[in-house]
Amino acid sequence: MTASAPKPAQHARAHRQTAIDALLRHAITGRLTIPEAALLADYTAVERKLADITRQQLADTTRALQRHREAADAEIRQLEARIAELDASQEAA
Structure with missing residues (x-):
């Protein structure tokens, strides 16, 4: 079975996740610019x-x-009760 191509939303999410990871690396090393901070937000x-x-x-x-x-x-309880009634009526007959 072949894997289907990612849907646009999946592609966009993967892109965001990759970008977030890169932006966080910049933030950790103190190289995050103001535009990058806005993008991260x-x-x-x-x-x-x-x-x-x-x-x-x-x-x-x-x-x-x-x-x-x-x-x-x-529904199961009702059916079980009905079965019990039928069994009782068959035993009485």
Whole structure:
């Protein structure tokens, strides 16, 4: 199976991550310029926003899965009760 090409968002994120790493190296060595600092702040803000969105989506998915699990459990209990009723009626007959 061949790997698909990265999507534009994945490419942009990889670019931001590479740039953040380079800018942090500049900051650590004391060579970060004001424009680079502004770029670092912008890229960091974008990454934080995307992380917040991802966290919210994961929380929404977790809640939806819990609702589906609860609904499935309720359905299973109803079916088990129905089976027990049918078994009891067959034994009585």
